[in-house]
Amino acid sequence: MGDATESTVSGVQVQHGDHIDTIESVDFVFRAQRKLSFTYGAIFFAVTLGIPASSVWWKGWYATPIWGGFTANYLFVSLLYYIFLWAMAWTYSKQADKLDLTLEVMAEEIAAKAGKEG
Amino acid sequence: MNTIAIVLVVGLILFTIALSIFSRRFTRTTADFYLAGRKVGSFSNASAISGDYLSAASFLGVAGAVYASGLDGVWYAAGFAGGFMVVVLFIASALRRFGEYTVADFAFGRFGSNRIRLITVLAVLLTSLFYMAPQMFGAGTTWSVLVGKGIFGMDPYTSGVVVVTAIMAFYVGVGGMKGTTLNQIFQFWWLMFAMIMIVVFAFGNGFNYPQALADASKTPIVNTKSMTVADLTKPDAKTGKTPYDAAATIMTPAEMAKVDEVIAAGDTKAKVAVALPSKNKLHELRDQLFNEPGHRYNSFDQFSMVLALVLGTAGLPHILNRYYTNPSGAAARRSTFWVLVFIGTFYILAPIAGLAGIGFIKDYLANGGTIAAANVHGLLVKPDQIMPTLAEILGGQWLMGIVAAGAFAAMFSTIGGLLIAAASAIGHDVFEKYIDPNASERKRVIVGKSAVLFFALLAMGIGLAIPKFGLDQAYPALIAMMVTWAFAVGGSAFVPMLLTGIWWKGTTERGATAGIFVGLFGAIGIILMNILQTLGVIGKDGIIGFLGSLTFPVLFTFPLSLLTIIIVSKLDGELPKNVDQIWMRIHGTANERHEKQHGLDKVGTMFAKK
CATH class of the missing domain: 1.20.1730.10 (Sodium/glucose cotransporter)
Incomplete structure (x- = not known):
């Protein structure tokens, strides 16, 4: 945690040094973060469970060689699945960083407003 | 070595x-x-x-x-x-x-x-x-x-x-x-x-x-196994055939001659390695090929x-x-x-x-x-x-x-x-x-x-x-199996609590505690039943037999723990008094911005002298 001597907590906001989070701004970003995480999560689980589903029911996926001995199933599980994971993790991290930035801008606006009001 | x-x-x-x-x-x-x-x-x-x-x-x-x-x-x-x-x-x-x-x-x-x-x-x-x-x-x-x-x-x-x-x-x-x-x-x-x-x-x-x-997938996968002579020559109750008969369909006459030598020695506890045909557990009518x-x-x-x-x-x-x-x-x-x-x-x-x-x-x-x-x-x-x-x-x-x-x-x-x-x-x-x-x-x-x-x-x-408990003999791939058990225990005990604690403000202490309890002991209980079933202590019938047969208990215990948290939290409804502050601590960034401003977020000083 941060420097406790510079941190104060009030009813609806948290302050660490010059930096403030309000429950409203955190809730706003939380909802955006939740949407982002659960959207990516839905894609991840759809693909991850789609692989065994295809292995069970789609013969063209698991039994037809497409390159040497590679079936689509083998190629995806041994190589493409990892590329999918890397792309997901990278784009998700970038978008989550942007959300953090949104909260930062929002918090600075709140702090500036509070300063003007004295 | x-x-x-x-x-x-x-x-x-x-x-x-x-x-x-x-x-x-x-x-x-x-x-x-x-x-x-x-x-x-x-x-x-x-x-x-x-x-x-x-x-x-x-x-x-x-x-x-x-x-x-x-x-x-x-x-x-x-x-x-x-x-x-x-x-x-x-x-x-x-x-x-x-x-x-x-x-x-x-x-x-x-x-x-x-x-x-x-x-x-x-x-x-x-x-x-x-x-x-x-x-x-x-x-x-x-x-x-x-x-x-x-x-x-x-x-x-x-x-x-x-x-x-x-x-x-x-x-x-x-x-x-x-x-x-x-x-x-x-x-x-x-x-x-x-x-x-x-x-x-x-x-x-x-x-x-x-x-x-392609080469590995031309013919069906062959299983290898080290068996006692007694097990190798024991007929199957349904088919009347022995593993020895199955091995003879795969191994060459020269390889089988070595197996025959061990059997002829007369020690029924002596172990011998054999190659056996494989079964496709997913598509039973297909040969089990390497790439399937x-x-x-x-x-x-x-x-x-x-x-x-x-x-x-x-x-x-x-x-x-x-x-x-x-x-x-x-x-x-x-x-x-x-x-x-x-x-x-x-x-x-x-x-x-x-x-x-x-x-x-x-x-x-x-x-x-x-x-x-x-x-x-x-x-x-x-x-x-x-x-x-x-x-x-x-x-x-x-x-x-x-x-x-x-x-x-x-x-x-x-x-x-x-x-x-x-x-x-x-x-x-x-x-x-x-x-x-x-x-x-x-x-x-x-x-x-x-x-x-x-x-x-x-x-x-x-x-x-x-x-000493014979687990290494009971499970052919014991390391992989035990790793899966650890995943099951951790996944059932912690993940539902972490997911709800982070993403659902309405999670209560009683709900989370009950969820951990159910996930932890549910997973351990099923694993113990699996071990006892594998060692032949309990049978395969009834609900205990079904639970003991679950290779991956997390599929059962994870949703059980999650449901427990949700139901108990809904019934309980008693949120922590400072739930908003807790929420801001999990999802806010004021502390991180503060640390960033004062350079407290810098890395590379893990070995700095104090």
Whole structure:
């Protein structure tokens, strides 16, 4: 945690040094973060469970060689699945960083407003 | 064991000890001992997490699984990697932002009761023990295979368990999280180097991936098994045929003549290795080819295995603890991305090694070569021996030495993380909170080190007990099975609590406590029933028989725990009084901005003098 001597907590906001989070701004970003995480999560689980589903029911996926001995199933599980994971993790991290930035801008606006009001 | 391999393994051990002694100078506070001062950068942390995660089960077991089972072995590897997506999407940054030291701290801070902290501590210790058991068993078996001799009058298995325990207790106790982190970084890159070298040597010796896969898939997979003469000649109750009859359909007359010799000797307990036809568990009417699914998993297990690994990864306390060593939530996400790159690369390479082993070993034996590992019909009897065997064939003693050191590095790095997690549960969560809250920093660190020693001895006892209970005979792939159990316990106990605690404000303390309780003891209960069923103590009928047959209990216990949390929380409705502040602590960034402004988020000072 941060420097406790510079941190104060009030009813609806948290302050660490010059930096403030309000429950409203955190809730706003939380909802955006939740949407982002659960959207990516839905894609991840759809693909991850789609692989065994295809292995069970789609013969063209698991039994037809497409390159040497590679079936689509083998190629995806041994190589493409990892590329999918890397792309997901990278784009998700970038978008989550942007959300953090949104909260930062929002918090600075709140702090500036509070300063003007004295 | 060859001299070069001994030199490389001893060199690895000495280097490990030297790193710990170096780190000791920088371990003065509990934050240093448990969290490396929270100054580990994303790349370093990702390397350490990867070292933590890739145990002997991954280094030796994944290539072995692919060698023996083809595509189902590759799918097993993919499940391990997929688990980190759950971590990055739902847990990593929130856990780090919340701060603190351990998962139990998160539970206490989020829900505000000693009861939930203590049950979380219990869950951490039990999960760590479940994960430590296969590492200790791996230490004993790897020592038996690679060294082959005991020391101080002990048998090889016991020697492996005792030596690894002694080294681990020393280096974790002396170096703390900083020493463990440094060691895990080094150990991860060593085992990655070993895996890359195997694959490079395979391609250098003419391996062609698509062609080798086509060649391996021309005929059905052949299983190998070491059986007693009694079992080999026992007729099946339904078909009246014996395993001997089945082996005769696969093995050559010359190979069968050797089996006949053993049978003719008259010792019914004598063991003999045979090759047997395989069955396709997924598409029963199809031959089981290498490039098709179905050798290990039926349709239910194709789903349940991957869900067990994906959900279980986020419940491993030694992995979760590492997220607290990041300097910020964003850094925690970046660490996880790099973990996915590192372990993804590893899991792309391991199946190549497994596939390459089929052709190279068969050709080597066909051309009159000999190998130390037991083999039949051109195949290894124990697939877990594929890595050292392939290394010796492709690169001689040097490459085998590199792989042998890689196997020990994989065990050391995982055991190190588990010891730190268990020590923090005992030393930080119990001693510092309940026994002596006013203890000096020095005393706290001493207690942490004592906890490392205590837990290491406990793990050693379990490692030594496994063969005595006959578990190694009951389960053909015991290391992989025990790793899956650890994933099940952690995934059922922690992940529902973490997911609801982070993403649902309405989660109450009673709901979370009940969820942990149900998930933890539900998973352990099903695992015990599975063990008892496998040992023949309980039958396969009724509800107990059904539960005992569940190979991957997390598919059952995870939703049960989640539902328990939701239902009890709804019925309870008593939220913590300061729930808004807690919410802002999990999802707000004021603290991180403050640290950033004052340069407190900087990394690279893990070894700064104070």
